[in-house]
Amino acid sequence: MRCIYIDPKSGFVQIAHRSRITFYREFEEKDSPEQKWVDYKKIIDDKNDKISKLLESLRKCYKNTKQNFREYYIENLELVEEILLPLNYIIKHSAFQEEQECRMIYITSLKDPKVQMSFGKFLYVNYEINVKDNLDKIYIAPAAGQFQPYLAKLLCDTEVKIELSNNPYRQT
Incomplete structure (x- = not known):
């Protein structure tokens, strides 16, 4: 998943993406790096628009149910966590935007047999x-x-x- 960078002051939202220069590093002039960048930028801009709208919708939903949210949260704990927990791992402060990070996320319980541990060193999940x-x-x-x-x-x-x-x- 691409990380989502949010500026808390302005509310500006941007998803992780490649920089223009990487297209010139990857493609030779005959492969039209500028056109590849333009095509890619259009895709990223569309995704940014969709993410911004979805986050705004989520904000409004939360605002409208804020008073009842605690009660709703307790009653629907699994559903709320299924929706909100992944956001916790991909939303980052805009100060980290230079990282342009993507993450692989697998959310499970420590009891899950897929969770493996090398004692004192690593805790990990082997992906299928x-x-x-x-x-x-x-x-x-x-x-x-x-x-x-x-x-x-x-x-x-x-x-x-x-x-x-x-x-x-x-x-x-």
Whole structure:
């Protein structure tokens, strides 16, 4: 899922997306990187409009039922959590917009047998789909560089590139 960045002051909403420059890095001039960007931007703008409208609708719904929300929440706990809980993991403050993050989310109980643990190190869920088939490149923050060998081992049978981020704002 693409993260949703919201500016709490203005209410401006924007979903995670690629930057224009990535099209020039990925495609050669003969492949029309500018046209690919224009096509992509149209798709992203449409998605931004839909997300903004859906979030506004959710806000209005909450506002209209605010007085009864606590009672409704208790009575319909599973339904409310099914709707709202995923938003908790994809909505981010606009201050983090530079990350343009996408996340894979699987919400379950710790009792679920799919939840595995390497004691003291990792708590994870093995996805049924092969995530590696859908990766092209992984950028690692400098502070997470110690995980690069772990990722390299996991991806040694793929063409996925692993790079340390050179974002100057993340160096300090």
